[in-house]
Amino acid sequence: DGGITQSPKYLFRKEGQNVTLSCEQNLNHDAMYWYRQDPGQGLRLIYYSQIVNDFQKGDIAEGYSVSREKKESFPLTVTSAQKNPTAFYLCASSKFRDRELGNTEAFFGQGTRLTVV
């Protein structure tokens, strides 16, 4: 089945540690995204990538890093510089439609709930 897989579903981290969240897609989508969602709030864009080996900062990139070495994979590292990392993290991917319209609808993984202990 085609889809987006995020792992792990739940993740606990000690303060001061870096942690990497996995996101893999087999939809052959060009673009991938990482969002953060805090309780009762909307989705805020952390990073996005349109093509392999290229990515751009979103609205809240500080304290996070990403890589896009393969089309299928877009891992997110939450570094110790992120002051308040406890949140729900969602990964998504979408297909490039054309140069005018850009990307079509995004499909999401099931999310990773990160808790700092």
Added chain:
Amino acid sequence: AQKVTQAQTEISVVEKEDVTLDCVYETRDTTYYLFWYKQPPSGELVFLIRRNSFDEQNEISGRYSWNFQKSTSSFNFTITASQVVDSAVYFCALSDYKLSFGAGTTVTVRA
């Protein structure tokens, strides 16, 4: 810069009532996509509908319908004859190369 505004924070209705969710967006681009997503309690976002900026024809798909008006930058979404299973958070989103979401509207449908 892109911006999506969902002014309604929460809506509560009784089953079988219609629910209309408002969305207003800002963009400098002349071509773009607009979407509505649903987030049930499980947390995963589910894609519902898409509209591109070229097409202002309003449509109905089952119990869902939408009203896109480019002149007022609005993309409203209606659930007809709501059901308890429609209870969720609904997000409006705007895309050209960057996909931006509104803050979401929590819909509660009571039996």
